[in-house]
Amino acid sequence: MSAAPQKAKAGAEKIEVIVKAVVPLNDLVTRFEFERRGGALFPPFSGGAHTVVEMQDGERTRLNPYSLMSDPSDRTTYAISVRRDDEGRGGSLFLHNHVKVGDVMTITFPVNLFSLDLRAKKHLFFAGGIGITPFMAMIEQLEHMNGNWELHYACRSESLGTYVDVLSYKYPNKVHVYYDDQKQAIALEDLLDGQPLGTNAYVCGPKGMIDWVHATASAAGWPDANVHSEEFLAPAPGEPFEVRLCQSDKTITVGEHESLLEAIERAGVEAPFLCRGGSCGQCETDVVSYDGDFVHRDHWLDDEEHASGKKIMPCVSRFVGKQLELDR
């Protein structure tokens, strides 16, 4: 029922920004700071939120999500910290190699799929590598609210310890750093065991670390609801495949290095999305018919739905087989 119907747009609302600083932090990670074009303030955001950065890379539009890591109470600046991924699909390479101070870019309004549970008596953070970024904003938010937090941060080496210096300087008693190359490891079981009632745990890092924290917490009797994680999936490459979009009456080919969602967009078909990382659910698409196998990679659909052959999340999932038809 529509009173004054408006066409829904794909994705979140957008903000035009100007790159105000590009700060290399170490061999792999660079911080990009944005100010809003026209000088207005940015919308406030909550720790854990991300933004999707639009990149015009030659003919291609790349859309990559990055956690906002600046202080949420500073509305003059948004910042992201990006790890260069030499093997990946190029978004991070584009940022590292082509983006410079003064460039105009488009990013989305903040979207939070990894927010603090504000009821928690204590927030226990586990970061691995570049997974530190959402915690940077969460920590600042909690500091403003006198929140109780503690960070356990695993890095490959001292030289790749992004923000270790700032964090240890500002919060020497709350920040604990572990270097892989020095064979230091988080004593997870002990840590989870000794927490006050009402503690919430948050983990962001490689998939192995996320699984480890969930499994260990679960074995220690933690309620699932008290353990939060965020893992951005980058769409993985795969064999090209053909798809029929029946609503728009188009047949498209998904290239090796693009996602199904990107191929749909390239064909000029508007498709909903938010996270582009398999976790928000927004891009859920009905399968009309198929002959082959799905390569489901999302966190949204459950096992039953994955097995049903009725749904696919085109931002991260692919298909191998003879024929696929989608309701789009």
Next chain:
Amino acid sequence: MTIQFNDETFRDDYSFHNSDWAIKRFPFPFHEDSYMYAVNMEQHRGGPEGSVYEKRFDVDEHYVAEMRDRAMVLADDPLRCQSLPHMTLAGWDLLELIMVSKSEDYPDLFELHRDGDQWRWVNKPMGIDDSFTFMDETTLPYGPMEYITRQTQGDFCVLDQREDNLWMDAGIVTTQADWSLDFDIGMNFFEWHAPVPLAHEKGIFVRALKFLLNIQQGAPARRLNWTMTVNPLLDTSPENYHKWGIQKTTLTPENIGSKQHLRVELQTFFRLPRSNALVFPIRCYLCSFQDLMTMPKWGRRLHRVVRDLPVELATYKGFIDNRPMMLDYLSQFDDGLPTSPGVWPDFDTEPPLQK
């Protein structure tokens, strides 16, 4: 446009009334000649000029009187406004959203002056001019949610989002269609919707929740809901059922046109930035049957909708006993002509009543 605020009541002598302007912009909720629950959500980014959909928070001629009524309800029953401790940040988010929206959308009525966290809020219709420190509760006479919603029409539920669900952890509810904040506080989306018939089976709530969890900052949404109320009562709460329930038996064929009101809720949904909570304003509009009948299309359509509404819905909405009398009245305004699609009255193009 300056709004002429009505001096009127929603209790005792019920002097509430709609001007011609208010009737014309009444959010008639039926876009076709029948009604069933649906996931009827759309974006809330403006609407036709002068319509209730145009502004983020609609202010109309009933504003000052509604706020007076709210203050009376709260004085009698402080539990109509509750906020669990972790929801204070969301309260500030809401205060900011409303102050910014109203001062931008109605600059002649509201002003917001900000200098860092030193804020000054001017509400001309209510004669308020307060200075306070943003995020410092001690500088306001009430908590931030209560402060601003005592100055904003409509009920407000503030939902915490966690575990892929929404939790009713704060709210101010004084103009509700027979449900209670005190009862629902702390419940999740499925728990507080448990009493609703048919919609669960249709999978409506599962899909609606998925939609709500994804509502993003800067991209609010809205939907309409409706029910029936005898006498222009804002506070039809379970707490006061003993006072208003009985009034349903006072309808007669003579007074039904003026006493029976269609009650429409314009429900909107906004993501709150600092807390990641969701706010759900429920704005109530009342219009008497006789005023609705001044629009021939609405007369035809309302008769058909009420006549064909499933028993479960008429029962849940509390008018099953009065339905025959409503139909006797409404049928006088239905000549069987077809109606144009959509909710608008189309006064200039729809034929006048042919009987």
